[in-house]
Every structure is written in structure tokens, then in C-alpha cells.
Amino acid sequence: MTALAIDIGGTKFAAALVRPDGTMVRRVELPVGSDPAATLASLVRDVGAGVGDGTGTDGLSGVGIGSAGPLDAVAGTVSPVNIPSWRDFPLVGTVRGLLPGLPVTLAGDAQCMALGEWWRGGHGSRSRALLGIVVSTGVGGGLVLGGVPYLGPTGNAGHIGHISVDRGGELCPCGATGCLETIASGPSMVRWALANGWGEPGTPTDARTLSADAARGVPVAQLAFQRAADALAVAILTTAALFDIDDVVIGGGVSGAGETLLTPLRQAVTKQAGLGFLHRLNVERTRLERDAGLYGAAALVLKESR
CATH class of the missing domain: 3.30.420.40 (ATPase, nucleotide binding domain)
Known part of the structure; x- marks a missing residue:
């Protein structure tokens, strides 16, 4: 069938x-x-x-x-x-x-996305617990535990974008304060970069351009990605501490930045990880793309x- x-x-x-x-x-x-x-x-x-x-x-x-x-x-x-x-x-x-x-x-x-990566992305043979994160216009997440998607009673489990990573941060449209989405989503990264002097007249001011500028060493653009990576690391480690995660897979439009995002993210996860089992986390970009x-x-x- x-x-x-x-x-x-x-x-x-x-x-x-x-x-x-x-x-x-x-x-x-x-x-x-x-x-x-x-x-x-x-x-x-x-x-x-x-x-x-x-x-x-x-x-x-x-x-x-x-x-x-x-x-x-x-x-x-x-x-x-x-x-x-x-x-x-x-x-x-x-x-x-x-x-x-x-x-x-x-x-x-x-x-x-998380379930697809577990099933067809090659993670199922080694991963007992997988966290998938979509970083795009928002930040979404999903969990696969023992090969089974954990959806929760309402279907909203894994909503990692609304873990608070900065209690003194900005108000999120969801009503909470300092949500991951207010720092690590594409629009949030661009908004922060613009407020800190990024952008030139006549050039696009979107996440794709921000990524390109970060890759070529523009300081404010790099800081925007570092800031997003630090916030993502907090949310990832919080989730990993609760569910004993093996693999973290990053998808969505912002993940197209590749190592511009993944390198500072892996470094932040390593730096912030405390308990020994958190140091085994494998963080990578989606293998199945769209x-x-x-x-x-x-x-x-x-x-x-x-």
C-alpha cells in the first residue's frame, strides 16, 4: 500500500x-x-x-x-x-x-521533519532519541523517541521555539518573554542585525543576505548568527536533558547557511553542556532537505x- x-x-x-x-x-x-x-x-x-x-x-x-x-x-x-x-x-x-x-x-x-529524518535520513539505525528543529520564519521542533513521534495530547509537543532562553528578552507574539523564536528565527536575526548597524542602502536585508555577509566575515552578521547559535544551544540542551537525546537535526531556510550556523552552534553546545551524557549530542543539518x-x-x- x-x-x-x-x-x-x-x-x-x-x-x-x-x-x-x-x-x-x-x-x-x-x-x-x-x-x-x-x-x-x-x-x-x-x-x-x-x-x-x-x-x-x-x-x-x-x-x-x-x-x-x-x-x-x-x-x-x-x-x-x-x-x-x-x-x-x-x-x-x-x-x-x-x-x-x-x-x-x-x-x-x-x-x-524529525520523523522523516529518523526514517529516511539514516538516523534510525543509531539514534534512540532525535530532536528535529526547523529554523525559518519561526522556530519549530519535533521529537522521535524510540522510533515513535512524540506528539503530546494536543499534537504540539516539541515546540522548542517557545522555550524561554532569555527571561529579560523581548516579548514574543505567543505572549511569553524571551522565547527562542525571538532570537533565532530568520526575521529575528535580521531585525537584531539591522538594529545594530547591519545593511547598506540598495542591498537586500533578508536572512539569505545576512548569511552571506556572515560567511564573508561581516562582524554584525557574524554576531547575529552567534547570538542565534547560543540561544539554540540553550534550548537544545534543555530538551536533551529532559529526553536524553542522541541526534539533533537542523532544517528550515536558515539551516541553508550551513557551517555559518552549525559551527558556532556545535561550539555553543559543547561549551554549555554540563552533564556527561549531554556531550554525546550529534548536531547536523538535514539530510533530506525539502x-x-x-x-x-x-x-x-x-x-x-x-
Whole structure:
């Protein structure tokens, strides 16, 4: 049997058919567009055309969805920050309406990234506990413990972006103070750099440019990455102390900076680690890139095959 995997992001939707052996036989990606519900329907229709009789149900064992949050996995609703028209949107019910009779499972996008990395990124053979972190317009996280995604009662477990790493820091939109997301997300890094003199007239002031400047040695840009790395290390070590983590996998747009982020992050983790078991942490960038979330969403359905 085959799983239909759906990845709901703030700027794009992706879907794929994934077999139990991990083979991805069809993949479609679309921009969110002005009508996200119509985009979702088109995506499911396009991918479902590659299954059996073309109805999108023959040969499918179920649908797994990884979505940007916050979400309510019990109610099957999502409220992605970057999709204002979706507030408590009944995502699970909508997909069930598009594919009647199929079971639908919902989890967070970062949780699916973590599960995808564990299953198809080569971590499952050595990692008993994995933390996946998505560093992008926000900071999300997910946990895989003993090969099983830990979702929590509401589906929001692993929300590492809202661990407080600076009690005297700025107010987060979530209502707390000093959250990791206020320091380590792409927009937060750019905002801090601009406030400290970064940027030249006529040049882009985005996370990609900040990363390029840090890589070529611009001091303020490097400090922005160091600041983010220090904050990430606090959140990672806090999580590792609670769950005895083996591997930490970093994904999302900011992870594209590569060693510009990872080198200071590894150094900060080593410097801040106290207890001996925390020193074994392996921190690396995603191996599956943009497909990690799709593999994880498929694994929600194909866990029996694994």
C-alpha cells in the first residue's frame, strides 16, 4: 500500500505518494496562492491521479499531513501563522472530504521533519532519541523517541521555539518573554542585525543576505548568527536533558547557511553542556532537505511498515 503525504507550509504546499520502502513515486509542489483551500484540493487531485484508477483512493492506505502550526491534532484544525485566512481551519475534515473513506493523521511540520529524518535520513539505525528543529520564519521542533513521534495530547509537543532562553528578552507574539523564536528565527536575526548597524542602502536585508555577509566575515552578521547559535544551544540542551537525546537535526531556510550556523552552534553546545551524557549530542543539518517533512508525514501512515 501507498501513503499520500502532505506538507503544509506558510508559502507552499507539497504532496507525494510514498511506498512502505520509502520510495517517493510522485511529488507535486504548489505555492499557497490566494485561496489555500483550492490549492490544497488541486494538490490532492494532481497527486491522487498517480494512484490506481486515478480517483486518488485506490491503492492508498491513508493520508499523513505535516502542517505549520499552531494546530489541534484532536480537533484536526490548523492555524498557520503565515496563512491568515486559515484560523482553526478544519484541515483533517477537508482532506477527508477530498478522499472519502481514508484515515487521515495530522502532526506538526517540524515533527514530521524529525520523523522523516529518523526514517529516511539514516538516523534510525543509531539514534534512540532525535530532536528535529526547523529554523525559518519561526522556530519549530519535533521529537522521535524510540522510533515513535512524540506528539503530546494536543499534537504540539516539541515546540522548542517557545522555550524561554532569555527571561529579560523581548516579548514574543505567543505572549511569553524571551522565547527562542525571538532570537533565532530568520526575521529575528535580521531585525537584531539591522538594529545594530547591519545593511547598506540598495542591498537586500533578508536572512539569505545576512548569511552571506556572515560567511564573508561581516562582524554584525557574524554576531547575529552567534547570538542565534547560543540561544539554540540553550534550548537544545534543555530538551536533551529532559529526553536524553542522541541526534539533533537542523532544517528550515536558515539551516541553508550551513557551517555559518552549525559551527558556532556545535561550539555553543559543547561549551554549555554540563552533564556527561549531554556531550554525546550529534548536531547536523538535514539530510533530506525539502523532502524530510513529506517522508515524516508518510511515516505517520506507514509506521506499521517500519
